Amino acid sequence: MVVVEEEEAEAEVLVEIGSYGAPVRLVCDSSEEILLLWAIQQPTLSKHNAFVRQSSLRLNVDACGHRLSIFQSPSSMVRFSIFFFFILLVFELGNCAYCSFGTIYVLSLHSSSNGSIPGVTGAVMWDSGVVLAKFLEHAVDSGMLLLQGKKAVELGSGCGLVGCIAALLGAQVILTDLHDRLRLLKKNIETNLGDGDLRGSATVGELIWGEDPDVEFIEPLPDYVLGSDVIYSEGVVMDLLVTLRQLCGTQTTILLAGELRNDAILEYFLEAAMKEFIIGRVDQAQWHPDYCSSRVVMLVLVKKSEKMGCED
Numbered sequence: 001m002v003v004v005e006e007e008e009a010e011a012e013v014l015v016e017i018g019s020y021g022a023p024v025r026l027v028c029d030s031s032e033e034i035l036l037l038w039a040i041q042q043p044t045l046s047k048h049n050a051f052v053r054q055s056s057l058r059l060n061v062d063a064c065g066h067r068l069s070i071f072q073s074p075s076s077m078v079r080f081s082i083f084f085f086f087i088l089l090v091f092e093l094g095n096c097a098y099c100s101f102g103t104i105y106v107l108s109l110h111s112s113s114n115g116s117i118p119g120v121t122g123a124v125m126w127d128s129g130v131v132l133a134k135f136l137e138h139a140v141d142s143g144m145l146l147l148q149g150k151k152a153v154e155l156g157s158g159c160g161l162v163g164c165i166a167a168l169l170g171a172q173v174i175l176t177d178l179h180d181r182l183r184l185l186k187k188n189i190e191t192n193l194g195d196g197d198l199r200g201s202a203t204v205g206e207l208i209w210g211e212d213p214d215v216e217f218i219e220p221l222p223d224y225v226l227g228s229d230v231i232y233s234e235g236v237v238m239d240l241l242v243t244l245r246q247l248c249g250t251q252t253t254i255l256l257a258g259e260l261r262n263d264a265i266l267e268y269f270l271e272a273a274m275k276e277f278i279i280g281r282v283d284q285a286q287w288h289p290d291y292c293s294s295r296v297v298m299l300v301l302v303k304k305s306e307k308m309g310c311e312d
Contacts, residue, residue, distance in 0.1 A: 210239030
């Protein structure tokens, strides 16, 4: 459902999108949206990782009357940083040749099919995950979202904070990630949701973007798809969009929070996604007041059910 609320200026249209019950700024032009985001929020001037400590083994977050303890694996980040720095010093990324003790080797660097390095990107929390999790709590408390009894699939769950809070808010959540990240994800669910005081439910499943999802993800189609920091490289965008198409019906609402690191990557995603989805940007005035960051953007999307555009 898309309801036009008002038009504040020629270039800005406020609409209600999907099951999110507050007006958001309709994204009509990807280039214009990027220019506006970077001009208004100036992400490079604000503190990086204001709500997380990636060197810590545990992140504590108060939400829904609970104190959640989210375990992290910072050693994975350290190992990868050392390895990646060495690679950059020796050769260009890709299929490379280098010499060692008079021998020539040929290296081919591969990542998983969704463009991420196994065991790295989901090993620690990022600000966008905390912002999205607290946004869900605030939106439910404010009556802008109803999660009780709703099916939700979280993409790239990583450490699992967003999915845990969604379950505490009453959603039937399936938290997903690559196979090698599920152990940490399961540990955090058992630690934080294992006492039985739970309005919803949380299960874990492997989901590789771009591949056919298991039947449990799509029958029935979810009411919500959630994701934080899932738009992190151009290489994942098309596979991510394939998965969003597979998971979403016209009644599915997508909520994504992302780190403002690279304007070109976000613009690439917006331009591609706008062909099949209606996209709105959630103003920070609607976020949890204690968890706002100029380095994060919040988007709400719904699949187009018919020919629609900004002129509508």
